[in-house]
Amino acid sequence: MALRAEIRKKLNHFTLDVSLACAGGKILSVVGPSGSGKTTILRIIAGLDAPDEGIITCGERVWVNSRAGTFLPTQKRRLAMVFQDFALFPHLSVFKNVCFAARDRSLAEELMKRFGIWHLKDTRPQSISGGERQRTAICQALASGPEVLLMDEPFSALDPITRRKLRMAVAEMKGELDIPIIHVTHDIREALFLGDEIVPVVSGKVFHKWLLQFMLTTRGAGMCPDREDQGDVELEIYDTRKEWKR
Amino acid sequence: MDTGSILDPLWISFKLAAATTVVLLAAGAFLAYLLVYRKVPARPVVESLISLPIVLPPTVLGFYLLILMGPKGALGRSWEGLFGSSLLFTFTGIVIASVFHSLPFAVQPLKASFARIDRRILENAHVLGLSPFKAFFRVVVPNSVAGFAAAAILVFLHTMGEFGVILMVGGSVPGKTKVASIAIFEAVESLRYRDAWVLSLVLALASFSFLLVVNALNKGEYDGLKG
Known part of the structure; x- marks a missing residue:
């Protein structure tokens, strides 16, 4: 069963406009800086917020279709x-x-x-x-x-050792669950470690160019995403983003 | 000293306070839930109306209720149409009047208690499949026990001491609407000071004991202010 979401919602400083798709048994990691709209994406998928426009489907079931006026309440979406x-x-x-x-x-x-x-x-x-x-x-x-699992910055409040252990536990678990898992984080290493697919989001938009640049940089440097001692990774992201904004 | 003249008004006051408390815990919880968790149109107007009995002289509220519940009032007429009897000068009539009069004493503590609940645990309950109705009973109520207790005690005590509204709507019918506070007033008027002393002492002791419970329940909230 796959989850598909096309979401558009006007927020305070920008308009969130993203398309996501996640297949069963896979983890889709949404990564981006604080205030980029990541948590709002999860809240809209969960039905805790409504999009201005959009379609969200889970398998054959339509959760949201703004044109048809469909909005399935949170408690009927069978998610966690x-x-x-x-x-x-x-x-x-x-x-x-x-x-x-x-x-x-x-x-x-x-x-x-x-x-x-x-x-x-x-x-x-x-x-x-x-x-x-x-x-x-x-x-x-x-x-x-x-039928769908959403994880909002699940490890951000934990110490590095506990964080690593729990990441491992979730990574092991994902193979056993045949459900789409959407995971939101600001930590690119976590996204690279857990995600089968990574969607970078900046100011409410999917930022492919930044991802491409980032992946090339990390691959070129031979970095291993589950290591905790790579402080320069986030610096690279930051620099690339500044460059993109220019 | 006539025991009946002491016990009857106390018993009516107790019955009235208990009935008002039961009705207001349900109605107050419903209103507090709407005010905290739902978009209420003209919220300031609604909140002011709910709080009005705190500042309104009881005789003014009693006068409006007398008109509303009288034979020409909307509530009185509907009641008479349904049950064939008048609401005025009856026990049911004073229960309805007390519900209006004590409404803010139920809504305010419940509202404060509901607002203290972390909204995300309620969202988590919905995410885990609970409808708002089920989430209310499985999450909101268990996390608002102190609020319900405070509301129950405040409503009960406020009703036990009611005078003006009851006198306007219920008069002073012995065995029906003559509550303890009215009995004290009448005892003093007819110079039966011993009756007045006994009734006043019972009411004062009951009020003090209940307030002690409220303050003990609230104690935990301010412990953190100690240096």
Whole structure:
């Protein structure tokens, strides 16, 4: 099942205008600087915001068609989203959070064991670390059996070691899930590590020229995207973007 | 001292406060939900109308309700058409009047409580497949327990002490609409100070105990201000 989205929405400083497509079992990484409209793309796909114009389809189902006046409410889209700041339910234990929309409690238990948070099952989310909360959020999303998974800067609040571990876990998991995963990040290394396809977005537009330049630069330098010690990568992006703007 | 003249008004006050609290927890939660989570047309007008009973003299509100619930008023006429009886000077009539009078005491704490809930957890609930109705009961209500408790206590206490509105709409029918505050007034007027003392003491102690609970519930919110 593939997710396709053509979205146009006027924001404060620019108009978001993007087209995306992600096949089942693949990760599409949307990468770009802060304020480029990445999170708005996810919110529109999730139905938390409405586009001014656009079409979003998931397989045969039409979620949004602005011309036909179709707008499927969020709760009917059968998706899950890992929020940047977790958005766990503070009144529920970690296990109940994971089970919140789970079709099968044994799946919730299995996921928690796999992500190493089973020992926290009776603990409230506010009493656990950022990494554990993030793992809880991923388990919660997966346990609901979604047809599409959205991830909004899922690792941005984590320390480098936890971030690397969780990236690995998500990369391993993607092969087992036959659903489109749309992942948003400002970290190009994360996008290169996780994404089967990368969509760079700057000021609401897909920025292919920048991507091309970037890929050439990194390939030429022989860089490995999952390494954490490549501070010059982001510098290259920045320089190239400035050049493009000129 | 006639025990009936003490217990009857206290019992009516208690029944009235309990009925008003139940009605207002549901109605107040609905209104607070709309005000916090939905686009409400003419919001300042709606919010001002809800808060009006706080600043309006009870006799003014009572007068309007008397007209509205009277035989020529819209509510009174509809009620009489449906049930064949008048609303004025009945227990149901004073419950309706109390609901209007105590409305802001339910809506304000609930509104504050709902607004404190992180909007993203509600969005997460929708993303995970919950309709707004289900999300209200599974996410909003459990995260607003203190707000519901504060609203219930404030409405209950405010209704227990009501005087002007009740007198205008319900009069002082013994065993029906004669609440404790009216009984105190009448006891003083007829120089039955012992009755007035007992009723006042019961109301004062009940009010203090309930307020103690409200303040204990709110205590946690200001602990962080300690240097």
